[in-house]
Amino acid sequence: MANYIHVPEGAPAVPKLDVTLDEHDYRAGALKLLKTLRPHWKPSEVKTKSFTDGITNKLIGCYVGGSMQDVVLVRVYGNKTELFVDRENEVKSFRVLQMHRCAPRLYCTFNNGLCYEFLQGVALEPEHIRSPAIFRHIARQMAKYHAIHAHNGWVPQSDLWLRISKFFSLAPTHFDDPEKDQRLKSEVPSTACLRDEMIWLQQNLSKLGSPVVLCHNDLLCKNIIYKQQEDVSLPKSLHLLHRAIATDWRCSVCPARTPPGNVKFIDYEYAGYNYQAFDIGNHFNEFAGLNEVDYTLYPGRERQWQWLRAYLEAYKEYKSQGTQVSNTEVEVLYVQVNRFALASHFFWGLWALIQAQYSTIDFDFLGYAVLRFSQYFKMKPEVMSLHLPE
CATH class of the missing domain: 3.30.200 (Phosphorylase Kinase; domain 1)
Incomplete structure (x- = not known):
């Protein structure tokens, strides 16, 4: 491995x-x-x-x-x-x-x-990555990443649990600033609670059968660059990205068409071998935005199914397995993704605690940690009620 x-x-x-x-x-x-x-x-x-x-x-x-x-x-x-x-x-x-x-x-x-x-193009906003017009490009590009054979014949192993364990060991248990320390104690789960959740996550998610692939692991909207291509068959007004998003490309000429263009992902600090479902679930969490986080924007079942089917079609194509995707395959990935979205919240919650201790960037990392852990516990009962098809 x-x-x-x-x-x-x-x-x-x-x-x-x-x-x-x-x-x-x-x-x-x-x-x-x-x-x-x-x-x-x-x-x-x-x-x-x-x-x-x-x-x-x-x-x-x-x-x-x-x-x-x-x-x-x-x-x-x-x-x-x-x-x-x-x-x-x-x-x-x-x-x-x-x-x-x-x-x-x-x-x-x-x-x-x-x-x-520098890649020419537009760094996307949360409303863009939620648009079916754009997310089909994103799903396809992620599938291309996941299909890369970069392990020289070895069977890859996820380092997710090792990373989470390391983050847990680095997370501060107190702050010198009295106000920050009080927020930590009153708003962030205790060390004992986080340790229990860390063990629970590994025990429950490791057995879901999600393939281990080369993942980006940090696919927030600003790490996605969209470059539009010219298409003379479309109205000129639709050549602008913001108009493409606004209309969702549902025009009478091409009601189900994906707009011409492509996306590229940038920033590979957290890239590595990981569970396929983590990369997707992590991206779905980013539908909520970063500066003004709103988890009601997390995609519902229908939107996820559209995204996951587009992803699986591309993934199978890149793996030379055809492009036919069954409903069972989509449902399996749907369950895996939503459970691994929990691990994403936990991962970035710990990350934010570490950043709150060391970062010199002007951002409320402690508040972000509170948001991620709160959503983790809110989401946990709902996603654990989902079951893999027989």
Whole structure:
């Protein structure tokens, strides 16, 4: 069994540059990187754009000229994230996905970050990933990830329980700040309670039979880039993404048509071998959004069935197993996904507690932990009433 990422022979080498960026004054360090990556760029002409959507790392785009056609993204790892992110594994995942044309080019790593290609397109919002017009693209791209054989003949093993156990050991039991410490004690389940749930999850979910595949593991909307393709057969007004979403592409010309275009996933910090159903359930949890979380937006049975059928058709196609999908296959995956959505809440609840201790990013991580654990316990009875078909 293997839970490591095997990089195929022939994958492009990734240079490691001995540069350390100051996350508060990054320009000098970024220019050192660009001296190697873009030697023809004049330092005085380099412009930067800070991307503020992420809550783990700092991300800066570097470019020259008036348009962002050639952009080098510089990602500076968040404070203490090496405690819970395997950076070597992240780079291997990046290289594997790049080999299968599922990821942008990785230019280099440096002492506290990495540089990679900027993908042209639109980072999606929660309302986009909930739209059938777009989620068929997402389902298909996820299926492509899951069908990748990157284990060199070994049978892959999920590292989910190992990661959760590590997160549990790193989660703070108190904060120096009295107000935060009081919130922790009054709003977050006790250490003993979390330990019991961690054991229960492993015992109950491991036996569901979900395949272990190469997963993204963090498919929130901002990690999905949509690039629309031109299609002259469609009305010009429908070539804009926001109009495509607004109309859900249900026009008289093409009532059931998926809009032209494609999606790419970015950010592979948590990528690795995991249960297929975790990756999907985790994505369904993201239908609720991040900054203003609303779990009433978690997809219902009918919407999930549409998504899961599209996914299974693509997955079987990529695995050369045809494209016919039975209702039983959809129902099995439906049960697995909704139970593994529990593990997703638990995983990110622990993650948020660790971030509340160490992160320098302005975000209420403790409040986010409370949200995830609250939804975990709210969802648990409902999903445990679901049963695999006989």
